[in-house]
Amino acid sequence: xxxxxxxxxxxxxxxxxxxxxxxxxxxxxxxxxxxxxxxxxxxxxxxxxxxxxxxxxxxxxxxxxxxxxxxxxxxxxxxxxxxxxxxxxxxxxxxxxxxxxxxxxxxxxxxxxxxxxxxxxxxxxxxxxxxxxxxxxxxxxxxxxxxxxxxxxxxxxxxxxxxxxxxxxxxxxxxxxxxxxxxxxxxxxxxxxxxxxxxxxxxxxxxxxxx
Amino acid sequence: xxxxxxxxxxxxxxxxxxxxxxxxxxxxxxxxxxxxxxxxxxxxxxxxxxxxxxxxxxxxxxxxxxxxxxxxxxxxxxxxxxxxxxxxxxxxxxxxxxxxxxxxxxxxxxxxxxxxxxxxxxxxxxxxxxxxxxxxxxxxxxxxxxxxxxxxxxxxxxxxxxxxxxxxxxxxxxxxxxxxxxxxxxxxxxxxxxxxxxxxxxxxxxxxxxx
Numbered sequence: 060x061x062x063x064x065x066x067x068x069x070x071x072x073x074x075x076x077x078x079x080x081x082x083x084x085x086x087x088x089x090x091x092x093x094x095x096x097x098x099x100x101x102x103x104x105x106x107x108x109x110x111x112x113x114x115x116x117x118x119x120x121x122x123x124x125x126x127x128x129x130x131x132x133x134x135x136x137x138x139x140x141x142x143x144x145x146x147x148x149x150x151x152x153x154x155x156x157x158x159x160x161x162x163x164x165x166x167x168x169x170x171x172x173x174x175x176x177x178x179x180x181x182x183x184x185x186x187x188x189x190x191x192x193x194x195x196x197x198x199x200x201x202x203x204x205x206x207x208x209x210x211x212x213x214x215x216x217x218x219x220x221x222x223x224x225x226x227x228x229x230x231x232x233x234x235x236x237x238x239x240x241x242x243x244x245x246x247x248x249x250x251x252x253x254x255x256x257x258x259x260x261x262x263x264x265x266x267x268x269x270x
Numbered sequence: 271x272x273x274x275x276x277x278x279x280x281x282x283x284x285x286x287x288x289x290x291x292x293x294x295x296x297x298x299x300x301x302x303x304x305x306x307x308x309x310x311x312x313x314x315x316x317x318x319x320x321x322x323x324x325x326x327x328x329x330x331x332x333x334x335x336x337x338x339x340x341x342x343x344x345x346x347x348x349x350x351x352x353x354x355x356x357x358x359x360x361x362x363x364x365x366x367x368x369x370x371x372x373x374x375x376x377x378x379x380x381x382x383x384x385x386x387x388x389x390x391x392x393x394x395x396x397x398x399x400x401x402x403x404x405x406x407x408x409x410x411x412x413x414x415x416x417x418x419x420x421x422x423x424x425x426x427x428x429x430x431x432x433x434x435x436x437x438x439x440x441x442x443x444x445x446x447x448x449x450x451x452x453x454x455x456x457x458x459x460x461x462x463x464x465x466x467x468x469x470x471x472x473x474x475x476x477x478x479x480x481x
Contacts, residue, residue, distance in 0.1 A: 110416060111372055129371045132364050153343050160340045161322055163375040190398035205321060 063088035066108065066116040068095050069264040070179070072171060072227035076130040077115040077137075078263040080222050082256055084141040092265040096179070130226070131159045134219035144219045154213040158220040166202055167226055169195040174233045195234060199241060206243035210250060217254060225251055229259050274299035277319065277327040279306050280475040281390070283382060283438035285326040287341040288348075289474040291433050293467055295352040303476040307390070341437070342370045345430035355430045365424040369431040377413055378437055380406040385444045406445060410452060417454035421461060428465060436462055440470050 063081060067074035067090050081088045093099045093114050100112045109116045109128045117133045119125040119140075127133050138145030146152040173191040176182040202224070206212070213220035228248060231238055238245035251257060274292060278285035278301050292299045304310045304325050311323045320327045320339045328344045330336040330351075338344050349356030357363040384402040387393040413435070417423070424431035439459060442449055449456035462468060 111412065127364065127368075129368045131371045132368045135367065136364065153338065153347065156346065157338075157340045157343045160342045160371070160374050163371050164379055168375055168379060186397035187401035190401070201322065 060120060061087045061089040062119075062121050064091050064118040064120065065089070066091045066093050066118075067114050067264050068093050068099075069260055069266040071095070071114050071264070072167060072230070072260070073113070073130045074115040074264055075229075075260040076223055076226040077117055077133045078260070079225075079257070080134055080137050080144065080219065082258055082263055083222070083254055084137060084143045085256070086137070086141070090263075090265050090269060092267060092269050130223060131163060134159070134222060138219050144217060144222065146214065146218060151214050151218070155218050155220045158213045159223045162220075162224045162226075165194070165198045166224055169198050170227045170234050174227065174230065177235070178233050192235075199236060199244070203241045203243050206247045208243070210247070212247075217251070221247075221251060271331060272298045272300040273330075273332050275302050275329040275331065276300070277302045277304050277329075278325050278475050279304050279310075280471055280477040282306070282325050282475070283378065283441070283471070284324070284341045285475055286440075286471040287434050287437040288326040288328055288344045289471070290436075290468070291345055291348045291355065291430065293469055293474055294433070294465055295348060295354045296467065297348070297352070301474075301476045301480065303478060303480055341434060342374060345370070345433060349430050355428060355433065357425065357429060362425050362429070366429050366431045369424045370434045373431075373435045373437075376405070376409045377435055380409050381438045381445050385438065385441070388446070389444050403446075410447060410455070414452045414454050417458045419454070421458070423458075428462070432458075432462060 063086055065074065065077055065081065065088055067078060078088075078090070093105065095114065099105060100109075100114065106112055108126065111128055113128060115128070115130055115133060117127045117136070119127070119136070127136055135145070146155040169191055173188065173195040176185065176188040176191060182188045211217050211221055212224055225248065227234070228244065238248070274297055276285065276288055276292065276299055278289060289301070304316065306325065310316060311320075311325065317323055319337065322339055324339060326339070326341055326344060328338045328347070330338070330347070338347055346356070357366040380402055384399065384406040387396065387399040387402060393399045422428050422432055423435050436459065438445070439455065449459070
């Protein structure tokens, strides 16, 4: 058995955050596919694993099957366990958490919801979709302002804040973004791509039952 | 001068989270009113204070005017400074962060947006408003399931996770909730009201310029 199991599916950028961290830190892990689009996160069995009804869920077999949900908790846990990509001072701790909270509340939340409505729910152009599009674009604009002229989100090196914020951003076509309009974000995503062992969501996460 | 300044306005449940923590821990603090409804968080001056363009912002004058944004960062900082309402073990740390992230991503985010559209933007019944209503109700239902049969959100005592999750919940009429339908949440809110020195948002936050 691997050291970690990750409940996930390939369309989830939140699951990708955890998978990318496992990959970048060279962990021995196995995916457990969740059939989200057929209600896989709504079953009583899944709710017993995570009452929040979400992926990702990480099971750390080396710590007595410690079961963690919320990508931000998983990223902090793996940073502690591996000594990699974590904040190292009080100031860095605050800055990393600040951007991870903003990512959860705005960047990821708005983009993921807009993408879901547009790509998976067949609601392109509907009023609720346009509303989420406006919020997603505002978040991207703010993030571009932050990334212009700096290399990494929250420190002078890549941290779990970068891994959190990039969760959905390797799918720009899904939410109609052209990175030429966001040069700061584009350059930062290129920097992430050059991290040792980086891989895109499709290379890390399953799209169906695992043989 | 007070020990802390808090940029805030009375309609913000996120600002209330910080104000309530300051109140419950007996801090000496002063509010700085932000004219949100007339673009007060969008000015270059305000963006220089917080590039995220949000309240709350806490300035800790006792730490060289350390300036913090994101309610979750502010709550953690005040818990560290006061030794109150913080997690005390690794497991509590994870559980507190887990619920604060969920609150930021779902409970507060969906309720605040739904309330904004319904109460302040005059869009009651619009498709985007109904969409956010559905998400808000789903978050409340999940939270009721969590609170039924337990006293506090993330530990056997009140923590900053409780202070975070209750941010918008003293305004049920604004988002059309009847707490009789949510007995677990109702009992928990009553528990919060009985904490020493508890006060509602209107008693802590300014609604206009401060004389």
